[in-house]
Amino acid sequence: MGGSDYTPPLWLRSPHVQTILASSPWRRRRGARALAATGAVTTEHLVDGGDGVRLHGLHSVVRGTEPRGLALLLHGWEGSTESSYMRQTAAHMLRAGYEVFRLNFRDHGDSHHLNQAIFHSNRIDEVVHAAVDIAARFASRPMIAAGYSLGGNFALRLALRAPAAGLQLAGVAAVCPVIDPARTMLHMERGHRMYLRHFERTWRASLRRKRDLFPDHHVFDDATLQLGMRELTDWLVQTHTDFGTLDNYFDGYSVAGERLSSLQVPVDILMSADDPVIPLDAFHALALPAHARLEISRWGGHCGFLLDRHLDGFAERWVTERLGAHADAAREATARTRLATAVHAGTSQPPL
Template sequence: MLGSSPMRRRRGERELAALRPITTEHIVDGGDGVRLHGLHSRIEGAPPRGLALLLHGWEGSAESSYMRLTAAQLLRAGFEVFRLNFRDHGDTHHLNEDLFHSNRIGEVVHAACDIAQRFPARPLMAAGYSLGGNFALRLALRAPVAGLPLAHVAAVCPVLDPARTMEVMEAGVGVYLGYFERKWRDSLVRKRALFPELHDYDNRTLKQGMRELTRWLVERHTDFGTIDAYFDGYNIAGERMAGLQVPASILTSEDDPVIPAADFRELRLPGTAYLEIARWGGHCGFLLNGKLDGYGEHWVAERLSAAASP
């Protein structure tokens, strides 16, 4: 809760602004007419060590506190940074008619290839938080076939088995479930206002709980048919990352209330993958002190910097 507090947001704004980066907005190609928005930042006059693509969590955005704080750490480490907004995140609901869902990995891969061509600084890295960590790892799985020159990925508290995450949230104290339900409903209301002829769902639909609202999304707005097939579509647990060819670093915590640490111990990972399970940290929190310094953003910068070293 403190990790997403106004204090952290203000700190992210201050730290990024203090570096005075040159930041430009871009609309990148997600394929099949999909348009995604992102922010490219660099320090003027500094030859880059590489390009870091950052992916936010569900209902976050390129302007989330952890995205800004991680961007600041990476800029200090000599990287150029591209913060990508997923479809319907940030102020991007108007860019595409169809709704976001977690299996839209194809457009993120396509966008990453476009970004790599626009900004050819090498090596190319990627990092993500929560659902963004899941996307980053799936991006790495698909990079060789897509021709994406991805050198390393870092994932903080990535979603592994979404069906299990749903069960854990439903059995928990309700803070996380309520937070995401509220944010998702707000997003769907915004989408309906922009495209009323395409999205004519009523408020009764929006009042459903997380599981039923997800089931509605799957049945009405995807080709998966069932919620189980949908969850399986972006499941990366167990042996699903055994064939990962891109070196990867993964950080989680023993006390994550959303994604059980036991699931990470059951992962079958290649020798080029590094897994760190911290004693404390919550879900993407990892606060170090009263100033709300975060271990997560330092960890991402350290892992990508080490990977970029000769």
């Protein structure tokens, strides 16, 4: 574990200012301009999540160049491929020479119609399956991945499952990831209520949209949608999962304690000490292998890390640098292996 060299100006040292401005319309527009300025061609894709599941995503590449690799980007809960941090990170990765695939989780972005069942945070299998499909479609190697908030949690679980899935993942970066979901719920309930209200409002809208699209399958009433976050999550667990209890559900996607100790994929984690959504104590209790690094910044809010009045971000640059280092290391390892194989083949030839 180490510190971060992120130091914002004084007026950006409030975690609430950081968090609110990070997801503001101004920053989303700035992200759109940054992405457009790369000159990349972006195309929509439906990818295979297994068992008939379809997930939507956006692939971007600068034509006429040979990509240095493929970066898979995962958004946070109730975010999308068009979230400001997704656009900004994609722009940074494209400028660094990578092609980028931004994946929407089920029921995020404009994808509610693709699958009948409702999204929940334990749907990691379909994200792993989708990542394997994406890797097969776009042959650029190495493949690297990054996620923010809940997307950071998914990225860490993707790293854990990559070897068994046959996914050649060179490295992962996670920004303010959910580590312990049960503690995160408590942290939001005890903290500033505007964050809990924001997630309640956006989740309710998502569920209404799902009900409108599949009225014969989703018959919950408006009273259900008015439940608070904890009660609504418990309803989800009881009616749309096999976990049985809220504690079992939270435990299902927790990466707390020793759970990341078996990581085989190199991982970098960036967290802010003043995050108003994700509690810091779970990070201090993490057991990480030697090839995983945790950086904790004094400031940053929740997925903010803004640098100036232009709302430029430290986190997007950090992700690009860390993933680039992992990709470089993977390329060098591949080159060494090929050289060793060639030398061995050459020395094993009989003399002429």
